[in-house]
Amino acid sequence: MPEEQKVLSVSEITRQIKFSLERRFPRVWIQGEISNFKRHTSGHLYFTLKDEGAQISAVMWRSRAESLLFAVEDGMKVIARGAITVYPPRGNYQIDADQLTPVGIGELQLAFERLKQKLAAEGLFNPEHKKPIPEYPERIGIITSETGAALQDIRSVLARRFPSLEVILLPVRVQGAGAAEEIAQAIEEMDAYGRVDVLIVGRGGGSLEDLWAFNEEVVARAIFASRIPIISAVGHEIDFSIADFVADMRAPTPSAAAELVVRDRLELLEVIKNYCYTMYGSLREEIASRRERVQSLVASYSFNRPKDLVRESAQRVDELERNLTTRFSHHLQLIHERQRTLQHRLEALSPRAVLRRGYALVRKHGVLVVSARRLRAGDEASIQFHDGEVLTKVQK
Amino acid sequence: MSSKKGQKRSFEDALRRLEVIVExxxxxxxxxxxxxxxxxxxxxxxxxxxxxxxATELRIKRLSKNVAGQFEVRESEEE
Structure with a gap:
């Protein structure tokens, strides 16, 4: 029927165009620059996407627009995902966008900045909200993954520095869908439990996506609401997370959090030892000055008290001093010994001491080899002894 | 084992008292x-x-909620 002339109404042709266009383009991705951006009072977004040669109208309904993580502006380069639709009353077509992604800057980066600004404006990062971290906590809460490196790192630092602690772990997932909610809930539960002096919340390093849970608003709000002081310990030193800004103290890594939270016990023993010296010194001085006074009394002519009493008190001073000296040296010896045992024990834990006992470390391309299966004939491996390293080739 | 007395008083309290005495x-x-x-x-x-x-051993315990919604602290299983 090519030659047959059929007259169509405007509505009819529009209906047909609508039908074929919408069927042909149910989902497309279009990259372009935003212009004529308008946010209608209804919350819907209207704008035009254009490049050098063409332009297309675009709309984004409120329900979609609300989930955008960044503020849309004219001039912004974006990729819009959506369906091509036709609007018959105006006779035009448009993209009905359900997703907008900025090109150039990562969407996560934008979301991060947006949340940071929002929470900063609310005052969540203000210094007056920072709770002091107790100097000598006895019970430490930890919220992290049970299987992650963070827990191992924290554990080994605490064990070395101050093991007479109680550590209360509340295991959570630290990445993936739902991780943020889990972390936030764990913080609330620790707070409700209440019997820890300080709380470490964190995980080991990773990509921005891996660390994302710590940039989520629920976590930030839970940290802010906690009555227990919180140290954030997220990832590597250079990355800051939203959690870091809200926390009462920020540690660059989980190990650093453990270092911050407890003082080193060898240092503390030194402090205690110095206290003992000071007490001993002061008391000796006290006794010495008493002796002088007693002696000057004895010597004085105006002396009119029974001599026995003075002798007695002179004797008592001498006795006190003798007692003090022997007991003090005994006490000091005890503390010295404790320091020495500790030091030895800590040294024994270090790999060098183990190597000195005849063990060796095998590495392939710098990575520690812990199983014979990791090495094949012909592989090069280095063997580290306590006093040096040799390079070898595996024969079989 | 630390003495009974030592267990009751926290490390911090003991150290603070010690500081006062020294002073x-x-x-x-x-x-x-x-x-x-x-x-x-x-x-x-x-x-x-x-x-x-x-002390040489670090004690790690795990916090959980029982069916009644009460908190429970148990020794970590891997210990």
Missing amino acids: SLEQGNASLDDAVALYEEGIQLSKECAEKLK
Whole structure:
């Protein structure tokens, strides 16, 4: 029927165009620059996407627009995902966008900045909200993954520095869908439990996506609401997370959090030892000055008290001093010994001491080899002894 | 094992008390008898503190909620 002339109404042709266009383009991705951006009072977004040669109208309904993580502006380069639709009353077509992604800057980066600004404006990062971290906590809460490196790192630092602690772990997932909610809930539960002096919340390093849970608003709000002081310990030193800004103290890594939270016990023993010296010194001085006074009394002519009493008190001073000296040296010896045992024990834990006992470390391309299966004939491996390293080739 | 007394008092309390004693002994205002008593107490406190630093094993416990919604603290299974 090519030659047959059929007259169509405007509505009819529009209906047909609508039908074929919408069927042909149910989902497309279009990259372009935003212009004529308008946010209608209804919350819907209207704008035009254009490049050098063409332009297309675009709309984004409120329900979609609300989930955008960044503020849309004219001039912004974006990729819009959506369906091509036709609007018959105006006779035009448009993209009905359900997703907008900025090109150039990562969407996560934008979301991060947006949340940071929002929470900063609310005052969540203000210094007056920072709770002091107790100097000598006895019970430490930890919220992290049970299987992650963070827990191992924290554990080994605490064990070395101050093991007479109680550590209360509340295991959570630290990445993936739902991780943020889990972390936030764990913080609330620790707070409700209440019997820890300080709380470490964190995980080991990773990509921005891996660390994302710590940039989520629920976590930030839970940290802010906690009555227990919180140290954030997220990832590597250079990355800051939203959690870091809200926390009462920020540690660059989980190990650093453990270092911050407890003082080193060898240092503390030194402090205690110095206290003992000071007490001993002061008391000796006290006794010495008493002796002088007693002696000057004895010597004085105006002396009119029974001599026995003075002798007695002179004797008592001498006795006190003798007692003090022997007991003090005994006490000091005890503390010295404790320091020495500790030091030895800590040294024994270090790999060098183990190597000195005849063990060796095998590495392939710098990575520690812990199983014979990791090495094949012909592989090069280095063997580290306590006093040096040799390079070898595996024969079989 | 730390002494019974040492377990009741927190490390921080013991250390703070020790600091107070050291200070008052340094000032030398106390009578000789008081000074001796303070000294004795100070030595005892320093022992307690040193004792607390002796522990070698870090105890890690796990917090969970039981069916009744009450908190439970249990030894970590991998220990």
